[in-house]
Amino acid sequence: MGRTPCCDKDGVKKGAWSTEEDQILFDYINKHGHGSWRTLPKNAGLLRCGKSCRLRWTNYLRPDIKRGPFTSDEEATIVKLQGTLGNKWAAIASQMPGRTDNEIKNFWNTHLKKRLSTPLPLALPNINIKIEGDSSSPLSTTTRHMAQWESTRVEADARLSFSRPGQQQQQQHKFDQDYYLKLWNSDIGKSFRDINKVQKDGRGGGGGCESSTSQASSLTKLGPGSVDDDTLATTTTTTTKTCSAAAAIVKRSDSSKAIHHQHEVEGGLCYYYEGIEEETKPCRLDVMMMMMSSSDSITSTTNEFTNYSDTALKQLLDIPGGSGMDFLEDESDDFINFLDLRCV
DNA sequence: AAACTGTTCAACCGCGTGACC
DNA sequence: AGGTCACGCGGTTGAACAGTT
Numbered sequence: 001m002g003r004t005p006c007c008d009k010d011g012v013k014k015g016a017w018s019t020e021e022d023q024i025l026f027d028y029i030n031k032h033g034h035g036s037w038r039t040l041p042k043n044a045g046l047l048r049c050g051k052s053c054r055l056r057w058t059n060y061l062r063p064d065i066k067r068g069p070f071t072s073d074e075e076a077t078i079v080k081l082q083g084t085l086g087n088k089w090a091a092i093a094s095q096m097p098g099r100t101d102n103e104i105k106n107f108w109n110t111h112l113k114k115r116l117s118t119p120l121p122l123a124l125p126n127i128n129i130k131i132e133g134d135s136s137s138p139l140s141t142t143t144r145h146m147a148q149w150e151s152t153r154v155e156a157d158a159r160l161s162f163s164r165p166g167q168q169q170q171q172q173h174k175f176d177q178d179y180y181l182k183l184w185n186s187d188i189g190k191s192f193r194d195i196n197k198v199q200k201d202g203r204g205g206g207g208g209c210e211s212s213t214s215q216a217s218s219l220t221k222l223g224p225g226s227v228d229d230d231t232l233a234t235t236t237t238t239t240t241k242t243c244s245a246a247a248a249i250v251k252r253s254d255s256s257k258a259i260h261h262q263h264e265v266e267g268g269l270c271y272y273y274e275g276i277e278e279e280t281k282p283c284r285l286d287v288m289m290m291m292m293s294s295s296d297s298i299t300s301t302t303n304e305f306t307n308y309s310d311t312a313l314k315q316l317l318d319i320p321g322g323s324g325m326d327f328l329e330d331e332s333d334d335f336i337n338f339l340d341l342r343c344v
Numbered sequence: 345a346a347a348c349t350g351t352t353c354a355a356c357c358g359c360g361t362g363a364c365c
Numbered sequence: 366a367g368g369t370c371a372c373g374c375g376g377t378t379g380a381a382c383a384g385t386t
Binding site for chain 1: 355
């Protein structure tokens, strides 16, 4: 039997729309609404199929469409959302008012994908967190999902920050600062802070994994690029098989520190700053952990948190039952163990 | 100036899905 | 329950334009 065609192929115009056709469609929808797309062309007097009319309206004629080039913030949003949601262009577009899925998709395919596919100046070591214990336990699944999410996000952030020079990069830094600030002020951030507090109070920083205080004071400048006075880009570089790369931007109050020395590490140069411990055994959670310990230099007047980050994380965690984020509110040893596993 | 190559993006195509009968 | 319809989505295409030789 097969599927019925969306429209009669005979007598239906295809290809680029003329201004007259645009005007007819625009006037008709403004007057009557689109109603049934299938019957719209006939009612409006257009020799187009309904599908073509719908596409023309949603992608071009709709009055709320934002025209013009994508801003750096929009670019960053696309990269972040694509990293978490994949090629769900409609879902991404829903987070970006005025932008169509088609526009975002095109922009991704012609600009961002190409840009992100080029090798980074600094190779990002593979993230490889060793999960101890019963791998079939729900927590292990959770942590693996979390690791995947963080891996994707961190790499996207790192690549984006590398991909834009000069002023644009500074804007990206600002975006990242805002992003992590929001993350820090979210419930998730609170949970991490709580856990960190427990870890500090109850365990200290010894053993195979430094305290977060130690980690926070191990900020290093990523790559051989220019040093931003206000910002320290932190990277985790390691030759061990257990720790991972991260590139994050953390605002510090003592950003006036001069570079103490630098040395080569796997994938690039590390800069060490005056008064900053150089020992570091970072991992993907370093971003959060460093923010924890730098909280005295992080201030904010808003607790607003972007929905997509939270939602995307929940989706990716895909934990049966409840909100799926309960473990983050739980100061259980299991989760602390997860933090501990970073350094083996 | 012409030919060629690469890039962009509007539009098309086919498929999945939910609503309806 | 199964067929049809309508719509939305993601991948792909191709015309137009820009840049290079």
